[in-house]
Amino acid sequence: MLNGRFILYVLGLLLIIEGFFMLLSGGVAYIYGEYDLLYHLTSAAISIVLGGTISFLTKGVEKHIGKREGYIIVSSVWVVFSMFGLMPFWLSGAIPSFTDAFFETMSGFTTTGSSILTDIESLPHGLLFWRSIIQWLGGMGIIVLSLAILPILGVGGMQLFVAEVPGPTPDKLHPRITETAKRLWVIYLGFTVAEVVLLLFGGMSIFDAVCHSFTTMATGGYSTKQASIAFYDSAYIQYVIILFMFIAGANFTLSYHAFHGRFKKVIQNEEFRYYLGFVLGISVVIGTVLYFTESNLGIERSFRDALFQVVSIITTTGYATADYLLWVPFLSLLVFVLMFFGGSAGSTGGGIKIVRVVLLLKNSYYELKRLIHPNAVIPVRFNNRAVSQSIITNVLAFVVFYIFIFGAGTIIMSIMGFDMVTSLGAVATSLGNIGPGLGEVGPSENFAAIPDFGKWFLSFLMLLGRLELFTVLLLFAPAFWKE
Amino acid sequence: MLNGRFILYVLGLLLIIEGFFMLLSGGVAYIYGEYDLLYHLTSAAISIVLGGTISFLTKGVEKHIGKREGYIIVSSVWVVFSMFGLMPFWLSGAIPSFTDAFFETMSGFTTTGSSILTDIESLPHGLLFWRSIIQWLGGMGIIVLSLAILPILGVGGMQLFVAEVPGPTPDKLHPRITETAKRLWVIYLGFTVAEVVLLLFGGMSIFDAVCHSFTTMATGGYSTKQASIAFYDSAYIQYVIILFMFIAGANFTLSYHAFHGRFKKVIQNEEFRYYLGFVLGISVVIGTVLYFTESNLGIERSFRDALFQVVSIITTTGYATADYLLWVPFLSLLVFVLMFFGGSAGSTGGGIKIVRVVLLLKNSYYELKRLIHPNAVIPVRFNNRAVSQSIITNVLAFVVFYIFIFGAGTIIMSIMGFDMVTSLGAVATSLGNIGPGLGEVGPSENFAAIPDFGKWFLSFLMLLGRLELFTVLLLFAPAFWKE
Numbered sequence: 001m002l003n004g005r006f007i008l009y010v011l012g013l014l015l016i017i018e019g020f021f022m023l024l025s026g027g028v029a030y031i032y033g034e035y036d037l038l039y040h041l042t043s044a045a046i047s048i049v050l051g052g053t054i055s056f057l058t059k060g061v062e063k064h065i066g067k068r069e070g071y072i073i074v075s076s077v078w079v080v081f082s083m084f085g086l087m088p089f090w091l092s093g094a095i096p097s098f099t100d101a102f103f104e105t106m107s108g109f110t111t112t113g114s115s116i117l118t119d120i121e122s123l124p125h126g127l128l129f130w131r132s133i134i135q136w137l138g139g140m141g142i143i144v145l146s147l148a149i150l151p152i153l154g155v156g157g158m159q160l161f162v163a164e165v166p167g168p169t170p171d172k173l174h175p176r177i178t179e180t181a182k183r184l185w186v187i188y189l190g191f192t193v194a195e196v197v198l199l200l201f202g203g204m205s206i207f208d209a210v211c212h213s214f215t216t217m218a219t220g221g222y223s224t225k226q227a228s229i230a231f232y233d234s235a236y237i238q239y240v241i242i243l244f245m246f247i248a249g250a251n252f253t254l255s256y257h258a259f260h261g262r263f264k265k266v267i268q269n270e271e272f273r274y275y276l277g278f279v280l281g282i283s284v285v286i287g288t289v290l291y292f293t294e295s296n297l298g299i300e301r302s303f304r305d306a307l308f309q310v311v312s313i314i315t316t317t318g319y320a321t322a323d324y325l326l327w328v329p330f331l332s333l334l335v336f337v338l339m340f341f342g343g344s345a346g347s348t349g350g351g352i353k354i355v356r357v358v359l360l361l362k363n364s365y366y367e368l369k370r371l372i373h374p375n376a377v378i379p380v381r382f383n384n385r386a387v388s389q390s391i392i393t394n395v396l397a398f399v400v401f402y403i404f405i406f407g408a409g410t411i412i413m414s415i416m417g418f419d420m421v422t423s424l425g426a427v428a429t430s431l432g433n434i435g436p437g438l439g440e441v442g443p444s445e446n447f448a449a450i451p452d453f454g455k456w457f458l459s460f461l462m463l464l465g466r467l468e469l470f471t472v473l474l475l476f477a478p479a480f481w482k483e
Numbered sequence: 484m485l486n487g488r489f490i491l492y493v494l495g496l497l498l499i500i501e502g503f504f505m506l507l508s509g510g511v512a513y514i515y516g517e518y519d520l521l522y523h524l525t526s527a528a529i530s531i532v533l534g535g536t537i538s539f540l541t542k543g544v545e546k547h548i549g550k551r552e553g554y555i556i557v558s559s560v561w562v563v564f565s566m567f568g569l570m571p572f573w574l575s576g577a578i579p580s581f582t583d584a585f586f587e588t589m590s591g592f593t594t595t596g597s598s599i600l601t602d603i604e605s606l607p608h609g610l611l612f613w614r615s616i617i618q619w620l621g622g623m624g625i626i627v628l629s630l631a632i633l634p635i636l637g638v639g640g641m642q643l644f645v646a647e648v649p650g651p652t653p654d655k656l657h658p659r660i661t662e663t664a665k666r667l668w669v670i671y672l673g674f675t676v677a678e679v680v681l682l683l684f685g686g687m688s689i690f691d692a693v694c695h696s697f698t699t700m701a702t703g704g705y706s707t708k709q710a711s712i713a714f715y716d717s718a719y720i721q722y723v724i725i726l727f728m729f730i731a732g733a734n735f736t737l738s739y740h741a742f743h744g745r746f747k748k749v750i751q752n753e754e755f756r757y758y759l760g761f762v763l764g765i766s767v768v769i770g771t772v773l774y775f776t777e778s779n780l781g782i783e784r785s786f787r788d789a790l791f792q793v794v795s796i797i798t799t800t801g802y803a804t805a806d807y808l809l810w811v812p813f814l815s816l817l818v819f820v821l822m823f824f825g826g827s828a829g830s831t832g833g834g835i836k837i838v839r840v841v842l843l844l845k846n847s848y849y850e851l852k853r854l855i856h857p858n859a860v861i862p863v864r865f866n867n868r869a870v871s872q873s874i875i876t877n878v879l880a881f882v883v884f885y886i887f888i889f890g891a892g893t894i895i896m897s898i899m900g901f902d903m904v905t906s907l908g909a910v911a912t913s914l915g916n917i918g919p920g921l922g923e924v925g926p927s928e929n930f931a932a933i934p935d936f937g938k939w940f941l942s943f944l945m946l947l948g949r950l951e952l953f954t955v956l957l958l959f960a961p962a963f964w965k966e
Contacts, residue, residue: 330897333906337890360883367880368960371953389872396879397850400843407820414813420904470854477851
């Protein structure tokens, strides 16, 4: 029997937490004395009262839950948080359309960063703060999800990538999640504070520094400026953000090791080495081409623009300091391909994830060896360990779903009349939780012109991508509901 | 030790065969009394004399060969055939550029059908005939390759799809290949003759009927008309060609069963059912949209245009009766997605192949079930049989290579300055052995404007795709050359 009461209990508790963060953004509105204070307080009241009532009514319920409850809770949390999280935007009239408000909030909680806003600076500080903090909360959720919950649920081969997670062995769901979450959140918080401090040194206002740090560490990409990071004409600020985007796109357990002085573990990690290699290699290629095709940029700026955009896209942050669609087609295409790499497993980044891309390519290469030696058993090796066949199958199933959903999604966008490039870009960026796409939804554009149906559809893709596909897809499998 | 002498012996023999087919096109030139006769004879003489010398010098060699020799022979045949097959075009001056002549010939032997010719009707009949017959020969080669050779070599999970191939069991290479080849070539020839007769009934000239039948059965797509099949304003002719394209895109062993009255085997074949389903389903969607968006077409023409283009692309033939790039973006995109399906395994069609697409999607769907029941062993089923894990891994490795090469190829095309859509289309159509692409290489355009490097690169992609990737890629694996 599905433990529905426990699911409600958890959702109720989480709603109370969301309400308290609304109070926090209400505090910001109070400090700046702006009109949105009332709406933050109203939204907080609704969330806390409703969440409190639900959790009170379902209190004392049997706490032993299975995987099914886990899947349902995970998928519902993002939807429920978005449904309530849109209230400050919608009630205040800052985003008058309910669809737009939902899109903006889901884009926030999934740390995507696609926006329907066309004049971000016109928003009051409280709402800008709320917009940033929902990404930060989404990032927190993802860290727990990818490093503590999904490995237990067995989704997408994640059990492999977190073999070295500090914490107790995964025989009990509850203590492990709590313990892992605590340790990693401390790191998450620590990096956020460090980035704020470094951005302040660069002359950024405290408000903007906090907001940008929230959305950097979440690889979210919401900025308080319409021009995104291009607004800051400071090499220092841009390099600081590059650094923290890169950290946020790396496995948080590696940061944990680094904090404990175990740098060898970081450097020996195979996914990290590929991550670093891809970032540097592709940045050098793009930087070199930029230097020779955009002669006015100069050498430092060429490589900085390249590095910033590469890190921003591969980590699925989505900040911009340059419009890659204005680069020569080769470079825009390279950026588009990067959208499918995604961050590292166990980071706040989305996309397919580097480890999966590498495992797949390795498996294909090993298949050549298997053809040459048909009787030998040749397992794929990762981090110097043999990877089990079931994990390879799982990873491959994930990528096939990813590509299939990408293809089907692109066709659905084109039905709405969008050209091929826009359709490809909108779906790739939503599914990969990146932010900017191609064509009409490029980095200098926004998602305001997408019809309502498209906004709901892209929101769904953000959710799918953020929850590693399987978590959501399972709910559509009839077998899931059979006891 | 690699049996190099035997490889040369086989190539020599095959070269003699190619020479005799050149004599055949010389015969056509003789009948029409055109200037190209001399060049067919010269090319034939060179091929036969050289082939004869090589095979004479290597005669009496140990005939026992292993898989390695098999791979090398298969890959070399297509290159050698193209190198010699280009002579009639090049020596006659009809195609003055060596690169162009190679591209056109490789596009022929791989049954791709991409052309650099801008005025096809200006070619003499002998050359048009040669252009068609190289596709027909390529189709013959593919039938043997995919139904007799690759299953033995273990490439791309092909052993699965041909489990029911008539003929002796695969313990000896030579008798099986010969026997299977004979039976299937009879069917191939039979269908070609049948199509010629039916096209004659439709009023097509005997020359055009023969040429088009050659390139239909090979799913090649070279036409004797610049306007392709759109030249024939006859519904009858177009339906005849649709029928034979569809047959050529189906597994030839199914035709074998059909000829022996075993229709139940055809209808029960899972790949065939998906093939039929995809073709009808997508044609109905496209036909309906065409009817409502292109009001001047009328209902019959809308569905005929849809069916023709769908069958032409999914079977990787590449004939055109309409320019799908002029359709609304949704439809062009649907056609683009079709380029990745490809024909059935064991057909002359290229691409990923329907069985692989279906196996992959099934595996992904089954993975959901595996997540729900983590302790149950749930194999993918195809044709009511459990598919072994190693075949799934092999199929997945194939598709990953396919997508990786597609992505890398697109980037390489974009380096030459092509826009994203043209790059995507040129690579998809070359790798899938289709013919027309998107953008600047769409169905109303041709490949003449591609720079030389691009033509060599696309030719290589045609070869890769035609030989199921692994056959060629193996030659680049260092382990292959180690004893």
